[in-house]
Amino acid sequence: MDFLQDAITTVHDYGRPDGAIQAHLQSRLRQHPTWVLIPCLFEEFQRPALTLIRDVLREFTGLGGLLIALAAEAPEEVEAARAFFADVPFPVRVLWTNGPAVRELLADVHQRGLDVLGPPGKGWAVWQGLGVASLDAELIALFDADIRTFSPAYPLRMLAPLLEPSDGIAYVKAFYSRLSVEEGRLHGRATRLFVSPVLQSLEQLMGASPFLRYLQSFRYPLAGEFAFTRDLAMNLRIPCDWGLEIGLLSEVYRHVAICRIAQVDLGIFDHKHKAIGAGPDEGLQRMCREILASLLRGLMEHESRALTSEQLSALEVVYRRVAEDRVRQHAFDARLNGLPYDRHGEENAVKDFTALLRPGCTSFMERPSGWRMPSWSRALAFDPGLRETLRDVGSSLATSPAGTPATAAASPAPAPVRRPATRRLRTA
Template identity: 45%
Template sequence: MDFYQEKITTIHDFSTDDGAVVSHLIELSKTRPAALIIPMLYKEIKSPCLAKIREELNKCEFINEVVISLAADSREEYEHVVRFFRELKLDHIVVWCNGPNVTRIVEEMKEKDLDITQFKGKGKDVWIAIGVASLNSYAIALHDADIITYSRDFPAKLLYPILNPKLNFLFNKGFYARINKEKKTMHGRVFRLFVRPFMAALQRDVKYESYVLDYISAFRYTLAGEFALTSDIALHLRFPSDWGLEIGLLAEVYRNSSLKRTCQTDLGFYDHKHKDTGENITEGLCKMVNDIVLTFLRIANETTSVHISQSFIQGLYVKYIRFAQDLIRQHHADAICNNLKYDRHVEERYVEVFSKILLKTGNSYLETPLSIQMPDWKRALSAVPDLRELLRDAALQDLETVK
């Protein structure tokens, strides 16, 4: 625990609140309504995490609406999720993002030269949910559906700096310790062993040119999927559709806001389900690293004058390995002093796997430096002014058929 402030305003958890924040949030939400988005895959319905989240959300009187953006492969799966959330006392709507009604709206968007059918995954589902959630909310919070250590404090801590008019923040990102206290293990491998050392390597090569990279690196947990923002700024952001979502989102917030209106909040200890490494760049952690590399290279290309060449990629590769090895030594010391289990050999193996992906993905980027961002909602509404209402109506049509 500390009270250190850096480039981004940090909201610490000093354990002195005694429920005052939640009480104040209930009052604030009467004039500044808040929505919560939970993107999820159908398979997450089988996890006890989701039942815990539903139970804790029933204590969150300060949330005016919950939008569940669902990817399900059949109507049976969709209806199962709808019935599951009937025990949620808050106003809520399940948006079947790949269901026939929403898909029809998305297909019709192409008539206005607005094609998002090429995008798949969490980014697209979040984009759709933001459209629905922003209709009646001042602020929107978002978190995943697989959080093991969830409590009502999560959405409360995310929303309070946005809803409190005395603070005037537009964007708040969560950070936390990825520690399993029961098993005494340290997690967050992609962040600890790839993102941190890769950012250090990238910043070393672009030197002082990229204020965006400096901004991104100022956040304590770059890959945290928990954040809150005003509905207005949400409509101005271009969301990446893949695992580069969290990093690409920060670059977009930087373009549309300022340091003074950005903060990060301590969410305490955090644990969720853990992904497998994967056999190639289409699976698991390997897929995450691939998408993250592409996002960072796009940002560097857009915001600096650095020439991304084969020699540049090779330089990143060498520096990344060195910085990652230094971090492993530091994490090892931290683990020993906290009586955590820590296998340096396994950590080194992850670095070897991630470094190969960096080299392969970087070289493929040289051949095809394509953008993977979705259009912002302001552009979408310019093309289809009632698009948000159409998507909400499509979701409501789906709900009407569930007994």
């Protein structure tokens, strides 16, 4: 039995029945308006995972609402998404995040002086969803749309720490065992083979670091499931690349005392898995390069520390050694649990990850400040009614600028906005 606690308060799964806890949670939900936010591509509606999520959430009658931050190609897809959730017992809002009216609105905001034209993807959808959900929600929980093992325990355990204000928790992060449903194979390679060894290597090279220790205290720092209070959500800058999860942890570190953070065990967890990729701009290699930039940026922001050229050379060597040790450990763990394990494939992944360290760090140093969506507190200082306008135009099915607000229609021709159709909304 694992009773371990560290800097981050850890809520373990001890296998106890949760019926009484769930009944208590339902009553608390009615006292604290709570919304679930799901960023989603329309293609997820063709897969069974989203049906499972809908059917599980249907049992949480005390929810204040569900917000689907949807990337869709046509109004018919938005209508189909609305029909899909028509019979749940709480309000459901489908926000067409890449719809013509939303793109026109955000292009107008950009031209008036606030840069909100981030690269389309999960971060962009999360930023829009947080803005709209925060109009009604006191608490917000985020889940992805591709979770194939979604159960009542997921929202129950994610929200419970926030529903007792006397506990003082403002942010909850999930952790879990990444095992595929079909094979029982270990996944989560970006965490197991890259992030965890990189964090350990940086600590060896740079010495004691409160920020690195903070990140290492999370059992699964790349988990895309988290929940927070409205006031925290309103003050987070949202990264729009694969550094989203590390970037959000960096933002939380800036705004919240560690004693107000918790992580919860969701048990076995499975969703879509990502390939390593044939080069540094594909698959997990691209993801890990962007995660590395987010991590290095956090070290600069919080501790004013950067790698020297000598440390970068050492990082390649130390990381390779630490990551190879992890492969050996995972192979041993998998064998004693009767799980299939491709040690050769994992060793090759470590080789690929090692090769991206130097170009990744060099590229980061050329543009260290990066780019994130502005916090909603910043956005409302620019336009106090922006959330309401986004809510209204995001509900529009208009396919031309005629469906956008008058301020947008009267502005100069907007800069082109890239389409988010091909970007996955999920990390590995």
